[in-house]
Amino acid sequence: MGSGRTEIRLRMRMITETATTQMVTRLRYCVAEPFAVTLVFDNHGADRIEWVFGRDLLAAGLTAASGDGDVRVWPAEGSDPIFFELRSPSGRAVFAAGKTPLQRFLAHTEKLVPRGxxxxxxxxxxxxxxxxxxxxxxxxxxxxx
Incomplete structure (x- = not known):
C-alpha cells in the first residue's frame, strides 16, 4: 500500500466577477481518513487554508452537480473544466480545475482504498x-x- 497517501499539485483558477487568478493548490488523500480528500491553499507566508470534503462528492462532481453545503463541485457544459464552490460564513469563492488531473488523482486514491x-x-x-x-x-x- 506504500505510504498510504497521495497528493497532487493542482492548477486552479479563482473566478470572480472582475478577474480570474491562476494558482497552484494541492489535493491530498490519506487512508487514515478514507472518506475524505483535502484541498490545500498555501498562502505564501500566511496560514494555509484546508478544505476537507468527501471523496465521493469529488467523484460525483466530475459528471454532475454534487454537494449542497460548504463545498459544491460540478462540471462545465462539455465536462471540462470542473468547478468548485467553497462557502464559509465570510463569503464564497469559485474555482476551476482541469478534469484530467482530478480523474488521475481519484484513480490513485482508489488504488489505496477502493470505493466502498x-x-x-x-x-x-x-x-x-x-x-x-x-x-x-x-x-x-x-x-x-
Whole structure:
C-alpha cells in the first residue's frame, strides 16, 4: 500500500466577477481518513487554508452537480473544466480545475482504498489499535450510529 497517501499539485483558477487568478493548490488523500480528500491553499507566508470534503462528492462532481453545503463541485457544459464552490460564513469563492488531473488523482486514491472499502479500512485501524492495547480514538465501525 506504500505510504498510504497521495497528493497532487493542482492548477486552479479563482473566478470572480472582475478577474480570474491562476494558482497552484494541492489535493491530498490519506487512508487514515478514507472518506475524505483535502484541498490545500498555501498562502505564501500566511496560514494555509484546508478544505476537507468527501471523496465521493469529488467523484460525483466530475459528471454532475454534487454537494449542497460548504463545498459544491460540478462540471462545465462539455465536462471540462470542473468547478468548485467553497462557502464559509465570510463569503464564497469559485474555482476551476482541469478534469484530467482530478480523474488521475481519484484513480490513485482508489488504488489505496477502493470505493466502498472505506469502512473496512476504518475497521482494520480500530481492531489493530485494540489488539495493540491502545486507544484508537475511533468508535467501532460495527456499532450503530
Amino acid at each position: 472499502g472505506e469502512r473496512a479500512v476504518m475497521a482494520m485501524d480500530y481492531h489493530l489499535a485494540t489488539l495493540l492495547g491502545g486507544e484508537s480514538g475511533l468508535s467501532s465501525p460495527f456499532e450503530a450510529s
